[in-house]
Amino acid sequence: MIRALGWVLRRDLLLAFRRRGDVANALVFFVIVVSLFPLGVGPEASQLRNMAPGVLWVAALLACMLSLARLFAPDHQDGTLEQMLLAGEPLVVLVMGKVISHWLVSGLPLVLIAPLLGLQFDLPGDALAVLCVSLLIGTPVLSLIGAVAAALTLGVRGSGVLVALLVLPLYVPVLIFGAGSVGATAAGTGAEAHLLLLGGFLALALVLAPWASAAALRIAME
Amino acid sequence: MIKSERFSWFHFSSPQTFYPLAGTLQPWFAAAATLLCAAGLYLSFFVAPTDAQQGEAYRIIFIHVPAAWMSMFLYLVMGFWSGVGLVLNTRLSSMVATALAPTGALFTFIALWTGALWGKPTWGTWWVWDARLTSELILLFLYIGFMALQAAIDDPRRADKAGAVLALVGVINIPIIYFSVKWWSTLHQGASVSMKSAPSMATTMLIGMLIMALGFWMYSIAAVLARVRCVILERERHTEWVMAEVGGQA
């Protein structure tokens, strides 16, 4: 089973590597959206500092959501997904492999570039650190929940916007505690509770989401 | 099925047998709804006293709170029947779930609308980002997502099952969402603004809300029965009995 997971992981990473442009798109989107906000509300530092946690988290959320289109759809189109369903390996394992590779390619880069963007908003150092940690814990949750929505809308017309409609309400708790952790750090109260809750969400998502995604994939492919 | 003298509920689990049952029951629920809502309205306007702090504006709670209760209750019921349809592979349960969604969404809208109209005179703004209203807003998005997903999928059985997965994910998430939003709202606003802190509930107020809630519940059942009958006709149009049924009508 681990071998199967490794195989899926390696394959997806290889495919993503061959299409580095696609992957970079999500990252660039993140940067651009974050840069739009100061242009929209004005450059006043204290206002930006207040907005920063929310803005950075919402942008990360949207970037993750956009990249969901790459999760199952390409494999569905070229028939690989069908083979995965027919393979002897448990579908949950294969799904988990795809989600991990999706996060490595679409979520982790956001974590790495977020501090730079946080500096644009004049966030203090400790807030930047918490931002990274919150994104590190939170973006996998986004990938996991997103996988369920991507599986449900496989091959459906208008699936791009539909995925957004399905997934954004479910992202709200992650957003609240993710942005909340950074806000709490900036305000001086601790971010511990937030991060622990985010960790709880991650644990819950790790258990439930692959299973729900697998069920949704079977429904989509039968 | 073993032939038995005893009545079996499973008899009504097929669209064909449920259709006439729904047709017979529906007027009764509609009548109950009318009576209960009339009684509730009477209580809310003529019996419940004026509130000291909020004046007459508080009378909106007689719609706002029952509508909010119904919106959440209907989502749970929708999740339940969706789940039954997914696990037991029954068509009718999924049809009922599909029929529940629009009514649930409408009650969510009513809760939001009345919430805004209650917020303006009481707290000065048309929208209050408190826990209940914000959760209701997200609930509305969940309903719309469910309906949009089912509308986008052409194959009805796939739509049923996909909707079920979505509804179940939603049911699991609703307590998480509510808890998160509640935490978020107390943090950012402090304890002052809270729609939950309605005027100290005089008994008549509580009874009025309960009667209105019951009335809404009866209404929902009547509306869902009517809608599921339409859904059954549409989905089962290739069967003999629907042809006979429609032939008799048209």
Place this chain on the structure above:
Amino acid sequence: MNWHSWSEFLAMGGYALYVWGSYAVTLVVLIGEIVALAMRRRGVIERLAKFYAARRRNHETEA
């Protein structure tokens, strides 16, 4: 009895817009749903009747 006159009732202590705005929209939404359901039922039956008539014609021409 809370109200001493019709106009007092309608005025709702100055909150007429909010109270009646709520009750009126609720009524409109609920009645609207009922009407929409009735229209949906009629539409379904009409469409199905046409569908069956067309199918009957098809079978007749084939037979």
